[in-house]
Amino acid sequence: MLAKIQKWGNSQGLRISKNLLSDAQLDVGDEVDISVKEGVMVVAPAKRIRGRHNLKDLVARIPKSYQRGEVDWGEKVGKEVW
Numbered sequence: 001m002l003a004k005i006q007k008w009g010n011s012q013g014l015r016i017s018k019n020l021l022s023d024a025q026l027d028v029g030d031e032v033d034i035s036v037k038e039g040v041m042v043v044a045p046a047k048r049i050r051g052r053h054n055l056k057d058l059v060a061r062i063p064k065s066y067q068r069g070e071v072d073w074g075e076k077v078g079k080e081v082w
Contacts (some may be wrong), residue, residue, distance in 0.1 A: 001020060005012050021027060024045070031046040 001017065003014055003016070005014050007013075026032065026045060033044050033046050035042050035044075
């Protein structure tokens with residue numbers, strides 16, 4: 001498939017057909033990693049970690065001395081039952 005690099009504002013872009021995206025198992029909004037190897041541009045899906053964070057890594061960063069406490073959410077506004 002041939003495509004043309006076009007200027008969009010201060011950026012350049014490349015339109016990719018829906019069929020090509022589908023074949024690569026990509027969709028609009030997905031992040032990709034773009035690199036150049038021996039003069040060839042390579043577009044690959046970015047490693048997908050749900051929500052961009054790894055829960056085990058986040059939990060490991062909680063200090064051992066952390067003490068949770070109560071949170072005051074303020075006065076009732078509607079028909080909440082406290």
